[in-house]
Amino acid sequence: MSSAAEIGYEVVRGVTLRANPARDPRFTVVGDQSEMVTLEPGTPESLRELLHTSINNEVQSLEVAAQSLVEFPDAPWDLRMCLARQCWDETRHVHMFLSRLLDRGGWIGEFPIINQEWGTVCSIESLAARLAVQNVTFEAGSLDVLKQGIALWLGWGDAETAGVIEAVLADEIGHTRFGDTWLKTLQTGNPRVVLDVVRTLSGLRRAAVALAPPDEALHEVAVNSADRALAGLDAGGRDPGSRQ
Amino acid sequence: MSLNVNERGDYVATFRWIEVRLMETLAAWVPTTPEMEVKLVFGAHIWDTAQHADMLGKRAAELRLPMHDELAPSPGATDLLAEIAAITETDKRVAAFYNCVLPALETRYRDYLDRVDQLLDGPTVRVIDRILADMARMGTEAVQLLEEAPAVRLADDSWTAELRRREAELGQIVVHRRPAEPVAGAK
Numbered sequence: 557m558s559s560a561a562e563i564g565y566e567v568v569r570g571v572t573l574r575a576n577p578a579r580d581p582r583f584t585v586v587g588d589q590s591e592m593v594t595l596e597p598g599t600p601e602s603l604r605e606l607l608h609t610s611i612n613n614e615v616q617s618l619e620v621a622a623q624s625l626v627e628f629p630d631a632p633w634d635l636r637m638c639l640a641r642q643c644w645d646e647t648r649h650v651h652m653f654l655s656r657l658l659d660r661g662g663w664i665g666e667f668p669i670i671n672q673e674w675g676t677v678c679s680i681e682s683l684a685a686r687l688a689v690q691n692v693t694f695e696a697g698s699l700d701v702l703k704q705g706i707a708l709w710l711g712w713g714d715a716e717t718a719g720v721i722e723a724v725l726a727d728e729i730g731h732t733r734f735g736d737t738w739l740k741t742l743q744t745g746n747p748r749v750v751l752d753v754v755r756t757l758s759g760l761r762r763a764a765v766a767l768a769p770p771d772e773a774l775h776e777v778a779v780n781s782a783d784r785a786l787a788g789l790d791a792g793g794r795d796p797g798s799r800q
Numbered sequence: 801m802s803l804n805v806n807e808r809g810d811y812v813a814t815f816r817w818i819e820v821r822l823m824e825t826l827a828a829w830v831p832t833t834p835e836m837e838v839k840l841v842f843g844a845h846i847w848d849t850a851q852h853a854d855m856l857g858k859r860a861a862e863l864r865l866p867m868h869d870e871l872a873p874s875p876g877a878t879d880l881l882a883e884i885a886a887i888t889e890t891d892k893r894v895a896a897f898y899n900c901v902l903p904a905l906e907t908r909y910r911d912y913l914d915r916v917d918q919l920l921d922g923p924t925v926r927v928i929d930r931i932l933a934d935m936a937r938m939g940t941e942a943v944q945l946l947e948e949a950p951a952v953r954l955a956d957d958s959w960t961a962e963l964r965r966r967e968a969e970l971g972q973i974v975v976h977r978r979p980a981e982p983v984a985g986a987k
Contacts, residue, residue: 563831577831578839615836618843622830625846629824633857633868640823640850643830647843650836664836674831 563623565679571763573675577619582665583612590769593667598712604662607717610653612669614724618646620677620690628683632741635683638734645727652720659716672767676760684742684749685756691735693760696789698728703780725783732787803915806978809863811912812856812924813871814974818881818905819853820870825885826897833890837949841941842893848934855927862923873973880967895954896963898942904967906935 566575568587579585586592595602621642624631631639657663677690702725709718743750784790803811826842826849833839857868872878884896909928918925946953954960 578834580834580836582836615839618839619831622827622843622846625827626824633854637850637854640827640847643827643843644847647840650840 563678566675568672568675569766571676571766572679573672574678575675576671577616577674579669579671584665584668586668586670588769589670589672589767591668592670600660603712603714604657604660605667607653607657607660608662608664608667609669611650611657611664612671613673614646614649614653616671616674617690617695618643618650619674620686621646623678624683624686631683632738635734635738638738642731642734645731649724649727652723656714656717656720660714676763680756682749682752682756684739685753687735687739687742688753688757689760691731692739692789693757695728695732695735696784696787697777699725699732699783699787700777700780702728703783704777729783729787732784732789736788802917803921805863807974807976808916808921808924809860809865809869810871810976810978811974812860812863813865813869814873815909815912816853816856816860816868817870817872818877819849819856821881821885822897822901822905823849823853825881828885829893832888833893835890835949835952837945838890838894838952841945844941845938848938852931852934855930859924859927871975871977874970874975876970877973880970884963890952891954892959894942894945894952895960898939899960900963900967902935902939904964906932908973 563577564575565572566587567573576585576587593605595605621639625636625639625643628636654664657666673690673694677686677694680686680689702721705721706718706725709715709721739753743753823846826846829842830839830846833842854868857870860869861867881901884901887893887896909932913925913928916925
């Protein structure tokens with residue numbers, strides 16, 4: 557039983573991405589990172605933009621997990637259960653960040669959004685490789701970013717948002733953990749899956765370079781060793797997901 | 801006439817098949833539904849339907865069936881669910897799922913409860929009781945959605961009524977795999 561509205565593909569800066577998921581007219585969807593707004597960090601407007609971007613990131617994570625349920629109907633049932641649970645978690649995260657955005661005077665559609673996380677992950681054809689990218693790279697990277705975010709929001713005097721991020725971080729540990737566990741399971745005794753994952757991660761690095769704006773400044777984010785360990789990851793491992 | 805173990809297993813496996821398809825339908829609708837509020841409700845209910853399927857699948861293994869056994873319902877039912885899954889308009893998706901599919905499934909669950917002994921089939925009764933409680937909450941959340949986003953309320957009630965009529969006309973949807981072997985005297 558597949559969706560009547562199939563989502564195709566598009567090419568951005570030479571990288572083939574899944575075309576945009578549906579968004580309502582309130583949103584301004586851009587296709588290139590250079591079209592996103594750049595604001596002075598720590599200003600009220602930039603904090604709203606952070607929350608607005610977080611909302612769309614969580615929506616994309618919901619859509620990625622949902623699409624994997626659709627496109628891999630023969631995946632082990634227990635893995636499908638993990639993806640289904642992730643769907644619910646991501647909807648809760650959207651509500652949490654939306655509440656903070658509204659509380660700070662923002663609104664849906666206030667800033668442009670970009671759907672490259674969806675575009676990148678859903679262009680990958682195997683579930684193992686999607687888990688490697690979405691859960692073990694992007695979500696693992698978010699463990700580092702979110703931990704830093706708690707301190708930043710506290711520093712900006714917004715303990716409520718810091719509390720939201722703490723709750724989101726706890727959920728992301730679970731998403732990373734199940735991704736890592738199932739990735740190992742799917743790879744065990746199956747060198748073809750291992751090669752596919754390696755090839756996909758190699759392509760991801762090339763895509764990250766191609767899609768980044770030429771003048772993007774990279775910020776080092778400290779590795780969140782404790783939460784990576786809870787997720788079952790090697791604390792020393794770095795990946796494109798922790799690059800901001 | 802009460803249902804024997806084989807028949808109860810077929811019902812449970814059929815209900816699981818339906819819940820898995822509902823999960824997949826909602827999952828397919830999430831990226832293809834523009835309205836964010838609707839997308840979020842569909843996304844949350846993916847987890848509800850997955851849990852229902854999981855509970856039923858585990859119960860199937862207690863009724864002499866493989867773990868997570870599934871049994872496709874009658875062709876009319878599979879066709880109707882496929883037709884609903886293929887809906888593209890948001891207002892019709894919401895109306896079909898919350899005003900037709902869920903109420904109809906609730907009726908079928910309640911009909912099953914009426915046909916089994918609460919003690920003999922106690923574990924299935926508990927599973928379905930929990931599912932019905934979830935479905936009541938899902939219905940409430942759909943009502944709240946329509947209050948929050950009235951634009952996705954289907955204006956044409958006759959469309960939903962026709963869908964419900966077609967669902968009701970399906971009648972019995974469980975396709976039993978073995979001949980019925982009723983136990984004499986058992987309720």
